Each structure stands twice: as C-alpha cells, then as structure tokens.
Amino acid sequence: MKSNKATIHDIAAKLNITASTVSRALNDNPRISDETKKKVLKVAKQINYQPNHIASALRSGKSRLIGVIVPTANRNFFSSVIRGIEDHANILNYKIIISQSYDEYAKEVLNTEALINARVDGIIASLGKMTENFDHFHKVLDKGIPLVLFDRTADVLDVSHVILDDHLGAYQAVDHLIKNGCRRIVHFTSAQRINIYRERKRGYEDALKANGLEVDPALILYSNMQLEDGRRLTEETLQNKVHFDGIFSSSDYAAMGALQVLKENGIAVPGQVKLVGFGNEPFTSFSDPTITTVDQRSISMGKITAEMFFEILNNKGAELISKKTIIKPELIIRDSSK
Known part of the structure; x- marks a missing residue:
C-alpha cells in the first residue's frame, strides 16, 4: 500500500521546484533565498510534512538527536537532570x-x-542497579558514538562522567546527626557495586570515626532503597530491639518509609530518633516533620553533563582525555534532625 505520509517531493511538486531545493530550504541552506524558504515552510506546514530523522542522519551523518538513558524518569532527581540536559x-x-x-x-x-x-x-546514561556487564556500552564506544555517564557510573568504562561528591554529602549528614546528639545511627544503603551507595557508606563510616564513634556493621542495612524498603528495615530494627537514635538513609524514599513506621509506633521524630535522607525529593519539604536531606544539585548536573557531552561531540575524532567532574552537595537542614 502506498504511504500517505507527506514527503519533500510533495512540497516540490506544489511549488514546481526540485526536491533538492526543498531539502536545502528545510535545512536553512544559505544558498536558498529567504522567500523560497518561507514558501517551503508554509507548504510543509499545510501538508503536515514530518522529516525522516533517520534518513536525514544517513545523508548528513548527524541526526541532532541525543539518547538519554535513566533508571526511571519519575524521580525528581532524574527528571531534573533531564531538564538540565534538554535546556542546554x-x-x-x-x-x-x-x-x-x-x-x-x-x-x-x-x-x-x-x-x-x-x-x-x-x-548520556546513568547506570541501572543491576548493571554489572558493560558490553552494550563498549559497543557504543566501538562505533565511535560519544558516551557520557552521570550520577551512577563505572570506572571500568573509560568515559567522561559527572558525579556528586556522595562521600561529602554523607559525611555532612552523619556529622550533623552526631552534632545534634545521635550516637547510634542506622544507615540504609544498597548494592556496593554502585558508586553512589559505596561512597555514601564510606562517608557515613568516616563521619563516625572522625567523631570517635565505632562503626557497627549491625546498623548498616541493605535494600533497594524504595519507600517499602525503608518501612521494612525500620520495622525489623524495632522488632529486633536494636537501640538507635538516628537514621541516615541513602534515599529520601527509604527515609520517608522509616518516618512512617516511626510515627506509627509512637516514636517521636526528632525527639527520640533523628532522620536524614538523600536526594531532596519534593515531598521532603511537605512531610510532617519535614525531612533533612542532601541536595544533589540535579539541574546543574544535567547542564554540566550536556556541556561535557557537546565538548566531546564537537571534537569527535580528536584524542580526548576522559574527564571527571565532581559536584558539591548541599545539606538541607529541616525539622526531622533538629
């Protein structure tokens, strides 16, 4: 069956010009007059012409499209990074x-x-929690396609990446809890092969040591860091009668789960247990009490990632040294830890 999709040949026939002239006009070629460009764009709009990006990419070698892979787009952090990338x-x-x-x-x-x-x-990509094999990204590099990683990265991939100083963010969070009287701080974390959780755990441990406190492995709890995980870990800690007076969670979602369970059990926050999350998700400023958290400066991360990407793209073929850009976090102190 013949496709009804409009083509540059349809525009050319209506204006009695060649298809190559239409193509040049649509691509804003300086050899084509402004009058012809206006006519072409007018007809293109009238017949609902949609350019074939893949065909255009094959002809020009450029699609003007960037692929962005994220674990999930419905988290404020990732959606804000995407916004930063897209703006640039x-x-x-x-x-x-x-x-x-x-x-x-x-x-x-x-x-x-x-x-x-x-x-x-x-x-541009942020790695998923289950990613341990990187052959698919090596394939990207083997094809000469620029690749930049952000947030969740892997040292085995020799590419430029943009990360938060997760160690510093965790250190600041735990030091803040200790300065506010906490001595037994539970830490919610996840798989240590993932750089962000490994660094946040290291920051937690270093803050304890710097304040003369021992690291108790029994207080370091592993999960997928979702809200239900925070609930489960807190329930299990209470059931096991583990003494604690603070929680530092590597995720705001797990922190919210912890807050729910603590309130359900009549445990006052911050009176009896102080709580700090990580991510500065919007709900942390609306919860009761509001949750102290580490801001990841996500929009800045997106813009810096995009700038790094275009530097590589514009120098494609040149010998480039992989860069690492580290963004400083900010501790947002709210009611849950005061």
Whole structure:
C-alpha cells in the first residue's frame, strides 16, 4: 500500500521546484533565498510534512538527536537532570530521546541498541542497579558514538562522567546527626557495586570515626532503597530491639518509609530518633516533620553533563582525555534532625 505520509517531493511538486531545493530550504541552506524558504515552510506546514530523522542522519551523518538513558524518569532527581540536559541541548538545536531502564539490565541493553539504531549522535546514561556487564556500552564506544555517564557510573568504562561528591554529602549528614546528639545511627544503603551507595557508606563510616564513634556493621542495612524498603528495615530494627537514635538513609524514599513506621509506633521524630535522607525529593519539604536531606544539585548536573557531552561531540575524532567532574552537595537542614 502506498504511504500517505507527506514527503519533500510533495512540497516540490506544489511549488514546481526540485526536491533538492526543498531539502536545502528545510535545512536553512544559505544558498536558498529567504522567500523560497518561507514558501517551503508554509507548504510543509499545510501538508503536515514530518522529516525522516533517520534518513536525514544517513545523508548528513548527524541526526541532532541525543539518547538519554535513566533508571526511571519519575524521580525528581532524574527528571531534573533531564531538564538540565534538554535546556542546554535545545539551545544548540538538538533534541533528546529518553529511555528508562527501570534498573533492569536487559532493558538497559535494549534501550542502548534502540538508540544506536535510531542513529543518535551520542548517548548520556546513568547506570541501572543491576548493571554489572558493560558490553552494550563498549559497543557504543566501538562505533565511535560519544558516551557520557552521570550520577551512577563505572570506572571500568573509560568515559567522561559527572558525579556528586556522595562521600561529602554523607559525611555532612552523619556529622550533623552526631552534632545534634545521635550516637547510634542506622544507615540504609544498597548494592556496593554502585558508586553512589559505596561512597555514601564510606562517608557515613568516616563521619563516625572522625567523631570517635565505632562503626557497627549491625546498623548498616541493605535494600533497594524504595519507600517499602525503608518501612521494612525500620520495622525489623524495632522488632529486633536494636537501640538507635538516628537514621541516615541513602534515599529520601527509604527515609520517608522509616518516618512512617516511626510515627506509627509512637516514636517521636526528632525527639527520640533523628532522620536524614538523600536526594531532596519534593515531598521532603511537605512531610510532617519535614525531612533533612542532601541536595544533589540535579539541574546543574544535567547542564554540566550536556556541556561535557557537546565538548566531546564537537571534537569527535580528536584524542580526548576522559574527564571527571565532581559536584558539591548541599545539606538541607529541616525539622526531622533538629
């Protein structure tokens, strides 16, 4: 069956010009007069012409599309990073394609393959929790496609990346709890192969040691860091009659779960247990009490990541040294730890 989709040949026929002239006009070629460009754009709008980005990429070698892979887009952190990337990309007339891995390795691989097939000019990614094999990203690099990582990264990939100083953020959070009287601080963390959780745990431990407190492995609890995980870990800690007077969670979601269980059990926050999360999700400023948290400066991270990406893209083919940019966090002190 013949496709009804409008083409540059349809525009050319209506204006009695060549298809190559239409193509040049649509790409703002300086050889085409402004009058012709206006006519072409007017007809293109009338017949609802939609450019074929893949065909254009094959012809020009550029799609002006950037693939962005995130574990999930419905978290304030990732959506804000995406906003930062998109703001910078749009200024340079680039568009982004967002893919979510949902922290599943197989989905991350499929998303990477789809972006390669879509002829994106490059990929920006944050690794999923289940990612231990990096062959799909090596394939990206082998094809000469620029790759930049942010937040969740891997040292085995020799690429530029942008990260938060997670160690510093955790250190500040735990030091704040200790300065406010806490001596037995539970730490919620996740798989240590993931750089952000490994660094936050290290910051937690270093803050305890710097304040003359011992690190008790029984107070370090592992999970997927969702709200239900925070609930479960807190319930188990209470049931096991473990003494604690503070919680530092590597996720605001798990911190919120902890807060819910503490309140349900009549434990006053911050009177009996003080609480600090990580991420500065919007709900932390609306909860009762409001939750002290570490801000990750996500929009800045997105803009810096985009700037780094375009530096690589504009110097494609040149010998570039992989860069690491580290962003400083900010401790937002609220009612849950005062």
